[in-house]
């Protein structure tokens with residue numbers, strides 16, 4: 001457990017490095033990440049390489065015992081390269097090439113870009129593989145950030161055609177699968193297929209692009225695969241020379257929805273994953289449960305501890321600033337990361353840069369580089385982590401509940417939203433939130449992975465599932481697991497076509513229900529009552545007909561008053577729940593309590609508003625984190641005696657937390 005900083009030796013005079021290194025050591029900053037945007041420094045002209053500046057920086061910071069995460073600089077192909085090889089540039093959805101002048105302007109499928117990246121990565125890996133300061137590698141930076149996964153250039157079009165040929169074998173097969181008889185879209189060869197750019201309908205139907213949904217989903221998968229393939233190439237290049245762990249910095253769920261990379265697949269390429277955590281900035285303030293959900297996703301991609309590679313450390317924004325982190329918040333956010341599975345938290349950035357697009361984006365230090373309030377707070381965290389590390393290795397929350405996250409379903413639902421206001425990602429958060437409120441950790445899983453370590457598995461809007469995934473869920477239920485499906489689950493095949501089986505299609509037998517009629521609630525609400533108390537649906541109502549299932553919730557308004565909205569079906573030793581509507585926050589909370597209890601989880605834990613409780617363990621030692629997000633003090637009552645692992649005081653009956661304060665407790669022997 002430790003802290004670090006993102007550092008740019010190239011932004012500062014060398015005379016300053018000494019002050020920086022000394023201040024870092026004093027603050028217990030153990031690791032720096034460097035070099036992710038330095039392509040033009042390494043290769044100022046084609047084939048002319050300069051490494052001295054990096055040699056010097058590594059030797060210098062290494063002498064202070066500071067470890068380094070070394071990056072490949074592929075996120076910033078330089079100007080000379082773009083001018084000479086314009087095919088490197090990404091094309092946007094209208095087919096226009098992006099401009100040089102920011103970053104991430106490249107296409108993952110450009111042969112030239114791939115070749116140039118490989119060449120430089122090879123030189124970097126070879127040169128630095130054995131440098132004693134380096135402890136890990138980062139590939140690229142925020143792969144796919146700012147809608148750069150989906151490119152619409154000629155190279156992508158060609159590769160996409162080959163990808164389709166590989167998948168479908170014959171064009172007849174593709175035609176049949178895509179249903180191209182609809183609107184006379186039959187293709188005669190793979191060469192005839194266009195990449196799905198903004199279509200004829202785009203201006204009026206921009207939500208859907210107007211294109212064939214099966215083609216769109218394939219294109220999204222192809223783009224995600226292209227990023228994974230590019231990443232694998234970079235990882236393999238490093239591996240030829242170095243045994244050190246390799247990672248990259250991923251993005252939060254909301255941004256990833258736009259990014260469109262299947263992170264479960266991408267994460268397989270890495271030894272560990274990391275992400276970039278900005279909480280309050282120019283573009284808004286994230287709620288604590290949203291940030292925890294993002295941490296939960298990160299620990300879930302590999303089911304192991306992760307890092308935060310960029311953690312907010314000052315007021316942030318590009319053109320305007322968000323608020324300065326109130327005293328205590330940097331510490332609070334750091335422990336929120338640690339409680340949820342982060343092993344190392346690296347602050348972005350060490351010091352605010354006086355030039356460039358991000359001249360307003362503050363780091364720990366302001367532009368003046370002097371020790372300040374934030375430096376003092378980070379130093380406090382650094383010292384505490386030293387203390388905590390004596391007793392703990394990386395901690396992971398003890399999750400007994402899991403939510404199935406399906407990138408296929410997410411992309412499918414982004415193509416056809418089903419109803420106004422419905423977002424896959426937000427629906428998953430609606431299921432995550434009540435457990436978070438009660439201090440019950442939740443992991444995210446794929447339908448195909450081992451579910452047996454969880455007592456309760458939730459599958460909101462699992463629109464499509466592989467045969468293997470379906471079998472896996474069924475086996476889990478048969479053996480005694482509790483599973484919940486929501487409305488719009490099981491309705492599609494893996495090609496993104498609607499199934500002809502009665503809703504919920506693939507899951508009808510498991511849920512023991514049939515849905516003949518459903519009501520997408522545009523501009524109205526429907527009242528319900530059931531095991532979740534009284535609740536209101538705002539988006540969707542399935543009129544659920546039990547076949548083998550038992551009714552445990554009903555509608556109380558509209559023409560379907562008295563009909564079922566929720567059921568439970570016995571499958572082997574387990575139970576499968578079906579919830580045919582969305583519910584308000586209060587009802588979702590009661591539903592979580594109901595399902596948790598059914599699954600044998602103690603649901604009467606912590607219910608102080610604005611307080612996150614995380615029960616974590618490093619495998620040997622346990623830690624109960626109590627995090628206060630309120631701007632006022634709170635008192636949390638405790639049933640047992642604990643030791644405060646930072647102050648080593650005994651905690652009996654209650655723990656009092658000041659605004660934004662944190663307690664890390666271990667049960668007294």
Ligand code: GAL
Pocket residue numbers: 141142145276310348358361
């Ligand atoms: C991240 C990125 C950093 C920096 C930061 C602030 O998305 O990885 O390089 O740009 O945001 O904008």
